[in-house]
Amino acid sequence: MTSSLGASSSKTADDLVKGQDLEEDKTRITAYITSTGESQETTVNYNKWARSYDKDLEGTYRAHLIAADALDEALPKGDKDGGDGGPRGRLRILDVGAGTGKVGIELGRRGFRHLDALEPAAAMLEVLKTTGVYNRTFNEYVGVGKNSVPSGFYDVVVVAGAMVKGHIPIEGVDDLIRMTKPGGMVCISMRKEFTEEGGDYQHLETRLHDLQQQRIWTKVSRKVVPNYFYNHDGVVYIYKVL
Numbered sequence: 742m743t744s745s746l747g748a749s750s751s752k753t754a755d756d757l758v759k760g761q762d763l764e765e766d767k768t769r770i771t772a773y774i775t776s777t778g779e780s781q782e783t784t785v786n787y788n789k790w791a792r793s794y795d796k797d798l799e800g801t802y803r804a805h806l807i808a809a810d811a812l813d814e815a816l817p818k819g820d821k822d823g824g825d826g827g828p829r830g831r832l833r834i835l836d837v838g839a840g841t842g843k844v845g846i847e848l849g850r851r852g853f854r855h856l857d858a859l860e861p862a863a864a865m866l867e868v869l870k871t872t873g874v875y876n877r878t879f880n881e882y883v884g885v886g887k888n889s890v891p892s893g894f895y896d897v898v899v900v901a902g903a904m905v906k907g908h909i910p911i912e913g914v915d916d917l918i919r920m921t922k923p924g925g926m927v928c929i930s931m932r933k934e935f936t937e938e939g940g941d942y943q944h945l946e947t948r949l950h951d952l953q954q955q956r957i958w959t960k961v962s963r964k965v966v967p968n969y970f971y972n973h974d975g976v977v978y979i980y981k982v983l
């Protein structure tokens with residue numbers, strides 16, 4: 742019989758230390774992301790975290806890759822080797838809750854060229870500007886009061902990792918739609934368990950579906966993906982605004 746003790750004793754001391762380090766990292770990272778639900782508290786946390794954010798999430802967080810891959814699949818192919826990027830290079834994209842710019846870097850690698858960013862935490866935005874892949878930046882929120890993003894302006898509005906308690910609320914979806922051109926797309930990449938019963942976004946899918954019933958938009962895809970954050974599954978939605 743294999744006991745759990747037997748299973749763990751087959752690990753080397755190095756494996757055990759690595760496992761413990763990973764758990765400690767996950768707890769520390771989760772503390773930055775978690776807030777009581779107040780936007781200002783969330784922003785204070787991200788301003789403190791900005792300088793080590795990219796390093797802390799290296800290899801264990803994939804929201805940005807998942808969103809970029811979903812858009813790569815859904816949109817016309819471009820010229821990835823430079824130039825204006827072909828048809829996809831002309832698409833105007835807004836990265837919402839853009840953080841340090843991880844989505845923009847991935848979209849740039851996939852041939853997208855016209856990228857703007859919206860991010861409430863000024864220190865995150867400072868790091869984002871160093872990527873050199875974004876044009877205009879908005880130091881603002883969505884779903885929490887007003888913002889100055891023009892209506893019907895973007896071909897694509899993308900959110901990766903910002904549908905979390907105390908971040909973009911479900912009502913923020915209306916804002917994402919407002920910013921998108923008719924015929925444009927909204928892409929949301931998030932942790933799947935948040936959308937399930939008992940999760941902070943358990944009513945999100947009902948809202949997405951209601952908007953489809955109201956002919957505000959139509960679903961292009963919904964994909965479940967492994968290892969979104971550590972071993973947690975993610976889900977990525979793409980909707981086309983009508």
Ligand SMILES: C[S@@+](CC[C@H](N)C(=O)[O-])C[C@H]1O[C@@H](n2cnc3c(N)ncnc32)[C@H](O)[C@@H]1O
Pocket residue numbers: 774780783784787804805837838839840841842843844859860861862865881882883884885900901902903907908909910
């Ligand atoms: C986990 S980070 C994700 C950053 C980036 N998209 C990525 O994948 O690395 C979440 C980001 O959402 C931003 N955020 C929080 N509340 C927001 C809101 N109401 N509107 C827009 N962004 C928000 C935070 O400041 C933070 O930078």
